[in-house]
Amino acid sequence: MNKTVNQKAWFLVLPVLILVAFSAVIPLMTVVNYSVQDTFGRNEFFWAGLEWFSDMLDSDRMWDALGRQLIFSGVILAIEIPLGIFVALNMPKSGFWASFCLVLMSLPLLIPWNVVGTIWQIFGRVDIGLLGYTLDKLGITYNYTQDITAAWITVVVMDVWHWTSLVALLAYAGLQSIPDAYYQAAKIDQASRWAVFRYIELPKMAGVLMIAILLRFMDSFMIYTEPFVVTGGGPGNATTFLSIDLVKMAIGQFDLGPAAAFSLMYFLVILLISWVFYTVMVNLDKRDGV
Amino acid sequence: MTDSTAQAPGAAALPGDLTESTPARRRFRPKGSVVVMTLYLIFLLLPIYWLINMSLKTNAEILGSFSLYPRDLTLANYAKILTDPSWYMGYVNSLIYVVMNTVISLAVALPAAYAFSRYSFMGDKHLFFWLLTNRMAPPAVFALPFFQLYSSVGLFDTHIAVALAHCLFNVPLAVWILEGFMRGVPKEIDETAYLDGYSFPRFFIRIFTPLIASGIGVAAFFCFMFSWVELLLSRTLTSVDAKPIAATMTRTVSASGLDWGVLAAAGVLTIVPGALVIYFVRNYIAKGFALGRV
Numbered sequence A: 001m002n003k004t005v006n007q008k009a010w011f012l013v014l015p016v017l018i019l020v021a022f023s024a025v026i027p028l029m030t031v032v033n034y035s036v037q038d039t040f041g042r043n044e045f046f047w048a049g050l051e052w053f054s055d056m057l058d059s060d061r062m063w064d065a066l067g068r069q070l071i072f073s074g075v076i077l078a079i080e081i082p083l084g085i086f087v088a089l090n091m092p093k094s095g096f097w098a099s100f101c102l103v104l105m106s107l108p109l110l111i112p113w114n115v116v117g118t119i120w121q122i123f124g125r126v127d128i129g130l131l132g133y134t135l136d137k138l139g140i141t142y143n144y145t146q147d148i149t150a151a152w153i154t155v156v157v158m159d160v161w162h163w164t165s166l167v168a169l170l171a172y173a174g175l176q177s178i179p180d181a182y183y184q185a186a187k188i189d190q191a192s193r194w195a196v197f198r199y200i201e202l203p204k205m206a207g208v209l210m211i212a213i214l215l216r217f218m219d220s221f222m223i224y225t226e227p228f229v230v231t232g233g234g235p236g237n238a239t240t241f242l243s244i245d246l247v248k249m250a251i252g253q254f255d256l257g258p259a260a261a262f263s264l265m266y267f268l269v270i271l272l273i274s275w276v277f278y279t280v281m282v283n284l285d286k287r288d289g290v
Numbered sequence B: 001m002t003d004s005t006a007q008a009p010g011a012a013a014l015p016g017d018l019t020e021s022t023p024a025r026r027r028f029r030p031k032g033s034v035v036v037m038t039l040y041l042i043f044l045l046l047p048i049y050w051l052i053n054m055s056l057k058t059n060a061e062i063l064g065s066f067s068l069y070p071r072d073l074t075l076a077n078y079a080k081i082l083t084d085p086s087w088y089m090g091y092v093n094s095l096i097y098v099v100m101n102t103v104i105s106l107a108v109a110l111p112a113a114y115a116f117s118r119y120s121f122m123g124d125k126h127l128f129f130w131l132l133t134n135r136m137a138p139p140a141v142f143a144l145p146f147f148q149l150y151s152s153v154g155l156f157d158t159h160i161a162v163a164l165a166h167c168l169f170n171v172p173l174a175v176w177i178l179e180g181f182m183r184g185v186p187k188e189i190d191e192t193a194y195l196d197g198y199s200f201p202r203f204f205i206r207i208f209t210p211l212i213a214s215g216i217g218v219a220a221f222f223c224f225m226f227s228w229v230e231l232l233l234s235r236t237l238t239s240v241d242a243k244p245i246a247a248t249m250t251r252t253v254s255a256s257g258l259d260w261g262v263l264a265a266a267g268v269l270t271i272v273p274g275a276l277v278i279y280f281v282r283n284y285i286a287k288g289f290a291l292g293r294v
Helices: A009-035 A051-058 A060-090 A096-110 A113-123 A130-137 A148-176 A180-188 A193-221 A225-230 A242-252 A256-288 B002-019 B021-028 B030-055 B059-064 B076-083 B085-118 B124-136 B139-152 B159-182 B187-195 B200-211 B213-229 B232-236 B245-255 B260-277 B282-289
Strands: A037-039 A045-047
Touching: A009 A037, A009 A256, A009 B085, A009 B124, A009 B139, A009 B159, A051 A256, A060 A148, A060 A193, A060 A242, A060 B030, A096 A148, A096 B030, A096 B260, A096 B282, A113 A130, A113 A148, A113 A225, A113 B030, A113 B245, A113 B260, A130 B030, A148 A193, A148 A225, A148 B030, A148 B282, A180 A193, A193 A256, A242 A256, A242 B139, A242 B232, A256 B124, A256 B139, B030 B260, B059 B260, B076 B085, B076 B260, B085 B124, B085 B159, B085 B200, B085 B213, B085 B245, B085 B260, B124 B159, B139 B159, B139 B232, B159 B213, B159 B232, B159 B282, B187 B200, B200 B213, B213 B260, B213 B282, B232 B245, B245 B260
Parallel strands: none
Antiparallel strands: A037 A045
């Protein structure tokens, strides 16, 4: 759509600008402020330069958390994206069953995150949870509060449970937009099921899949509540991801300087991914020609 | 001659074959799909079923015996939540700030989304991108600064503080979703209305808003949902008066840690608002999560 140049449009955007500036810029400035200062307590601060940043870059703590975070995000993407596409391909195309599946699949997406944690915390318990009890009866040692592998599996399965439907719904929306003529053409060419997927469905889904990947990466990158409720970041630090570590540092230990430096570096990574996301979105809009 | 007659039905059948292709695909595909979808839905629903199952049991039954369904059906857990103010006020508090947040977000996002979808102005792309970064901002980064900001202006432990804090990600979300819907409305409508002598506010309220009613509904739903499911900020910004249900739940776990039945019932009740409206937005869930693009 050709947009008219109109500088007065700024007035329409102004409320958003003021509101978001109040809730984003001011707090962010506080963080910047803390990141370059040190304190002896009693609210006396002095300039510390970039010391906290170099401290954080040298400490293993942040790198370990970042490493765990990247492994976690990588693992859940590797499971959720293919699984989501697979589920989308198997969804009914229309009618009652399509709505039925849509409604049930959306359910986990709308559950408060701490309740998601609570559900899995209960579900995995050996004494009262269905999953834990069954595994225990099968003779598999499973204890997500003590065993690192079990904790990781629980957190990953929980995320797959929580968010695969989102990937599936996005992929499904992409599939729905493919005109029937494409399938008919493929039929005339006697294309195999795989060829239909590879040369028709996958390219047509590429845009939405890109959104799905970025959204999942983004949201898993700042995951906090669910693993916090289930494992509390443990056993040890095994499931302490970036956000959990940051909250521990800032609110638990009140190490404002390091936490602020950590926050800013965290935020820079987010900014970078946001930019990729934005570019993808804009290209998608252009391709759709709207 | 015989060849051509033998071929003719086949050739004639080709178009027929094509028109049949959709039912044929349907007849063939569901076999495998039904199994896949059933398994997937069982995987999704089993943990939820287990929560509901536990919420209908007494604590003695939860801890004493293991059963797949409540043998001794009780509503006592729900009764406790709905009669004890320290529990049900959690829901009331959550609902208050969530509704406040939804109203604020939509009120400011509507004009902004219109501006983004219709006009180009200085810095529009940067602004749009900047909004996106706030949707993506990790709440953990903002928890402490928010706490200090709202404490210093005397808003700590009020509903409006949480509502404003959630604007951080909900306003950008609403702007993006609404912009996605608005760009689908032809610009000619605006131009015709202006030619007919409509002023901007009157056009916006009388003509434009009804056209994007579904978009507003979807944006409202997502603002509601994201504010409802968020825990970190709402917990950090409240202590007593505005304590959300999510925080009430976590504190009960750490304090007594034993009342599984009530915890499960509280969990089930938090799913209810989403489950109630889910049917109406089922076709827009993907669009909403993808910020109005799809």
